[in-house]
Amino acid sequence: MTMPKLQSAAELERYRAEILAGRDPALPCIAVCAGAACDGMDSAAVARAFLAEAAHLGGKLEVRTTGCHGYCEKGPNVVVTPGDICYFEVAPADVPEIVAATLKGEVVERLVYKDPVSGEKAVHMHEVPFYKHQMRLLIGDNPKIDPMKIDDYLAVGGYAALVKALTTMSPDQVLDEVKRANLRGRGGGGFPAGAKWETTKKAADKTKYVIVNGHEGESAAFMDRAMLTGNPHKILEGLIIGAYAIGAQKGFMYTRHDMPLLEKHVRNALAQAKEYGLLGENILGSGFDFECELHFDVGIFVSGESSALMRSIEGNPPEPRPKYIRTSVSGIWDKPSNLNNVETWANVPQIINKGADWFTSIGSEKSKGTKLISLSGNVVNSGVVEVPLGTPLRTLVFDIGGGVRDGKTLKAIHFGGAMGGSIPADLIDAPLDFDGMSKLGAPIGAGGLLLMDEDTDMVEVARYLMDFLTKESCGKCVPCREGMAQMLHILTKLTKGEGKPGDLEQLEDLAEVTGLSSLCALGKTSADPLKSMFRYFKPEYESRISVQAAGGSKAR
Amino acid sequence: MSEQKIASIIAKYRGQPSSLIHALVEIQHENRWLPREVMQEVADALEVPFAQVLQIASFYKTFSLTPKGRHEVHVCTGMTCHLRGAPKLLAKVEELTGLKAGETDAENRFTLDTGACLGSCSIGPELIVDGKHYGRMTPEKAEAVLKSYE
Amino acid sequence: MSEILLTIDGKEVRAATGMTVLQAAQQADIHIPTLCEHEKLESFGGCRLCTVEVEARGKKSYVVSCLYPVEQDIVVRTRSEKVDKIRRVLVEELMAHAPDAPELVKLAEEYGADRNRFERAASFCILCGLCVRYCNEVKQKNAVGFIDNGPLKEISFIPEIAARECWGCQECFTICPTSYAQAAYLLTEALAFPGSRKVQAQKTHTPTIIPIIPVAMSG
Numbered sequence: 001m002t003m004p005k006l007q008s009a010a011e012l013e014r015y016r017a018e019i020l021a022g023r024d025p026a027l028p029c030i031a032v033c034a035g036a037a038c039d040g041m042d043s044a045a046v047a048r049a050f051l052a053e054a055a056h057l058g059g060k061l062e063v064r065t066t067g068c069h070g071y072c073e074k075g076p077n078v079v080v081t082p083g084d085i086c087y088f089e090v091a092p093a094d095v096p097e098i099v100a101a102t103l104k105g106e107v108v109e110r111l112v113y114k115d116p117v118s119g120e121k122a123v124h125m126h127e128v129p130f131y132k133h134q135m136r137l138l139i140g141d142n143p144k145i146d147p148m149k150i151d152d153y154l155a156v157g158g159y160a161a162l163v164k165a166l167t168t169m170s171p172d173q174v175l176d177e178v179k180r181a182n183l184r185g186r187g188g189g190g191f192p193a194g195a196k197w198e199t200t201k202k203a204a205d206k207t208k209y210v211i212v213n214g215h216e217g218e219s220a221a222f223m224d225r226a227m228l229t230g231n232p233h234k235i236l237e238g239l240i241i242g243a244y245a246i247g248a249q250k251g252f253m254y255t256r257h258d259m260p261l262l263e264k265h266v267r268n269a270l271a272q273a274k275e276y277g278l279l280g281e282n283i284l285g286s287g288f289d290f291e292c293e294l295h296f297d298v299g300i301f302v303s304g305e306s307s308a309l310m311r312s313i314e315g316n317p318p319e320p321r322p323k324y325i326r327t328s329v330s331g332i333w334d335k336p337s338n339l340n341n342v343e344t345w346a347n348v349p350q351i352i353n354k355g356a357d358w359f360t361s362i363g364s365e366k367s368k369g370t371k372l373i374s375l376s377g378n379v380v381n382s383g384v385v386e387v388p389l390g391t392p393l394r395t396l397v398f399d400i401g402g403g404v405r406d407g408k409t410l411k412a413i414h415f416g417g418a419m420g421g422s423i424p425a426d427l428i429d430a431p432l433d434f435d436g437m438s439k440l441g442a443p444i445g446a447g448g449l450l451l452m453d454e455d456t457d458m459v460e461v462a463r464y465l466m467d468f469l470t471k472e473s474c475g476k477c478v479p480c481r482e483g484m485a486q487m488l489h490i491l492t493k494l495t496k497g498e499g500k501p502g503d504l505e506q507l508e509d510l511a512e513v514t515g516l517s518s519l520c521a522l523g524k525t526s527a528d529p530l531k532s533m534f535r536y537f538k539p540e541y542e543s544r545i546s547v548q549a550a551g552g553s554k555a556r
Numbered sequence: 557m558s559e560q561k562i563a564s565i566i567a568k569y570r571g572q573p574s575s576l577i578h579a580l581v582e583i584q585h586e587n588r589w590l591p592r593e594v595m596q597e598v599a600d601a602l603e604v605p606f607a608q609v610l611q612i613a614s615f616y617k618t619f620s621l622t623p624k625g626r627h628e629v630h631v632c633t634g635m636t637c638h639l640r641g642a643p644k645l646l647a648k649v650e651e652l653t654g655l656k657a658g659e660t661d662a663e664n665r666f667t668l669d670t671g672a673c674l675g676s677c678s679i680g681p682e683l684i685v686d687g688k689h690y691g692r693m694t695p696e697k698a699e700a701v702l703k704s705y706e
Numbered sequence: 707m708s709e710i711l712l713t714i715d716g717k718e719v720r721a722a723t724g725m726t727v728l729q730a731a732q733q734a735d736i737h738i739p740t741l742c743e744h745e746k747l748e749s750f751g752g753c754r755l756c757t758v759e760v761e762a763r764g765k766k767s768y769v770v771s772c773l774y775p776v777e778q779d780i781v782v783r784t785r786s787e788k789v790d791k792i793r794r795v796l797v798e799e800l801m802a803h804a805p806d807a808p809e810l811v812k813l814a815e816e817y818g819a820d821r822n823r824f825e826r827a828a829s830f831c832i833l834c835g836l837c838v839r840y841c842n843e844v845k846q847k848n849a850v851g852f853i854d855n856g857p858l859k860e861i862s863f864i865p866e867i868a869a870r871e872c873w874g875c876q877e878c879f880t881i882c883p884t885s886y887a888q889a890a891y892l893l894t895e896a897l898a899f900p901g902s903r904k905v906q907a908q909k910t911h912t913p914t915i916i917p918i919i920p921v922a923m924s925g
Contacts, residue, residue, distance in 0.1 A: 606848065
């Protein structure tokens with residue numbers, strides 16, 4: 001049955017009311033996570049088992065496959081409502097027991113969370129330590145939504161912000177709200193989104209574009225994919241609102257080519273939005289036209305860089321342009337193009353719904369709102385978490401993350417993937433803050449937080465990151481292509497214990513020149529991990545030199 | 557049949573130089589590699605210099621300029637997997653297949669690839685064969701997994 | 707086109723909107739070294755040797771003068787401790803590939819670069835792109851192009867086109883700072899279409915001996 005287009009705000013609200021009227025909140029519902037890690041643990045088999053059981057029950061039990069819940073370490077994840085009962089590491093064999101217990105309003109004790117030290121159990125989501133310390137404004141909806149069903153998004157209030165923006169606010173008012181909220185880019189730049197929107201809006205050319213950067217090339221960052229795969233409509237809603245504010249007629253969602261589920265969900269979301277009249281001409285009778293296309297990268301990290309990404313959308317190789325040609329003024333096909341990260345766009349609907357004053361009440365002085373963090377590395381509880389900016393790292397690492405695995409001690413925390421930095425464990429009380437972390441030499445970046453334990457070889461980490469980047473360099477400019485190759489060469493020698501006097505000074509020179517004169521951010525930040533290593537872990541590097549010179553045996 | 561499908565892809569993008577990457581992606585997806593003659597046809601049909609097609613086909617690692625094996629074996633070398641033991645896993649897979657990243661064996665059974673971060677860091681290190689994830693892999697378990705693929 | 711006033715090395719320079727800092731400097735007889743720049747080609751921004759220090763709106767940055775547009779009141783320094791260091795290290799990185807290239811030797815002398823600082827690399831191509839861009843923009847034949855990325859990036863002659871075009875042209879051989887373009891062409895010819903030069907020569911009555919352009923080749 002094709003859905004007739006919703007042609008006004010009133011029609012949309014009527015439709016939403018119909019959806020809600022048809023749903024019984026007391027009806028038990030099993031939400032099975034199909035996020036990347038759970039899917040990799042064959043949560044699909046778990047979902048199939050639940051569906052098979054539910055088929056015999058005449059509508060007494062609902063089963064829903066959802067996007068990422070966040071607790072990736074303990075997947076396959078299952079959440080039962082009402083009550084938000086969390087079951088972990090669920091196997092198909094556990095399904096009949098869960099179904100039986102759910103129908104009786106009981107809990108399967110052996111599958112709930114147990115504290116690894118005290119053995120204390122936590123049944124409901126708000127009791128589980130991993131979830132308890134988070135503020136899940138963005139990802140909190142994931143367990144409630146089947147990404148293939150727009151109605152699920154509408155049921156939790158989706159597209160209400162779009163209605164509000166289109167029908168009660170002018171484009172200038174929307175822009176103003178986002179500016180006042182001080183929403184800073186979540187992809188790594190931390191640049192004020194409102195200011196960027198304004199530059200594009202004010203650019204002379206009437207043709208304008210908006211872009212979702214869903215590339216997420218930063219190593220160990222997986223929150224954007226979790227959001228986009230789990231709740232594509234939230235990002236789309238943010239994009240349409242942004243386009244309205246900026247005056248853009250067309251949008252591009254740009255993401256990776258290697259995630260079939262993500263592709264399926266986004267394509268479906270775009271088609272459904274179009275079917276419902278939320279994309280296309282005269283959206284909800286507002287007179288605003290907007291369409292959106294899906295584009296894929298072709299397998300190279302640099303295509304996450306905004307100007308390279310735009311070259312890629314044009315069909316050209318992803319060679320970045322120098323930053324003084326601002327893409328907000330001259331981007332895709334030289335038209336003003338506003339690019340923002342998935343998480344940045346995802347924040348927009350709530351800013352419109354609840355206002356800038358509400359948004360600025362969360363976070364620290366200059367870093368407002370929450371941040372999605374992918375916790376991984378040598379951490380006990382890996383996954384996607386969401387906390388207010390300003391939260392101390394200690395909360396992330398210990399209260400949520402559960403500390404370091406295998407009983408080891410924490411040595412370092414790394415942010416920003418190959419273009420970020422590592423800080424030592426004694427800085428654990430630093431707040432998660434754009435500017436603060438930048439000053440410490442470990443900028444938040446996209447939000448991938450890696451724990452490194454006492455056995456981590458910090459020279460090897462720098463070598464590994466440099467190796468990753470050299471393969472991803474486009475090769476156009478000398479300081480990046482040649483500089484990184486030489487830095488990698490020296491780092492490789494150091495890891496083998498073949499460092500000679502002068503090597504560290506050489507690295508510093510190369511790092512400085514590559515950082516200053518490279519064409520794009522890839523080259524410019526390629527030596528940042530190394531710089532943080534020299535700042536906090538220099539003795540470890542020095543030991544690789546003196547060992548060789550002294551002719552003694554290897555320290556590690 | 558592949559040839560017909562390739563011809564129809566090329567026909568779809570005829571005269572549209574800006575669709576070069578789309579055309580190559582579809583052909584790669586269909587044919588699993590980009591033969592030189594096909595790239596020449598694309599250059600002619602889309603009116604782009606052959607040098608540009610070669611540049612793009614060799615720049616992006618999604619494209620394969622040699623035929624791929626029946627099974628694509630991918631070892632994730634992202635940062636988390638690296639910290640959790642990917643190098644040892646990779647060494648074992650290299651030993652078992654006799655391949656280094658980017659190579660295909662003589663019987664066209666396996667193509668080995670490495671690459672970063674498929675977003676399932678919690679179950680690293682990972683072996684992915686034909687899109688199927690084998691999480692929390694150890695070098696010992698790798699042999700059994702690969703043996704199951706003819 | 708409105709007039710722009712900027713300062714380069716303490717000297718007040720008049721320029722027009724749309725000009726680059728390099729163009730403004732050249733017009734004012736102020737020298738900035740370049741390598742991948744050519745009057746017949748669009749500026750590339752690849753070698754980064756023309757990097758200068760720009761102070762604008764109170765902030766200092768390092769940009770390539772061949773692409774950076776002139777702006778009112780900016781203060782440009784074509785030499786400084788950092789700029790000189792950048793140029794020295796870049797030259798050293800390039801000399802790992804082509805230590806005998808005349809332009810690099812000259813720059814090495816001026817900036818105190820050590821030709822042996824880095825280990826000799828396998829290829830003496832410095833990927834300045836002059837040959838590729840010349841063949842694309844001026845000759846419009848696209849007989850040579852870039853392939854691959856990062857440290858594996860190379861220039862590659864396309865045999866099907868090179869066999870027809872290159873022997874009669876050879877213009878990129880003289881622009882190449884290291885004579886790699888010529889070497890790459892000869893290798894391509896030897897492997898892909900040996901003997902065709904004789905056939906061509908018979909048709910056009912040109913000699914088959916190709917004079918090796920006397921730009922020093924790296925060993």
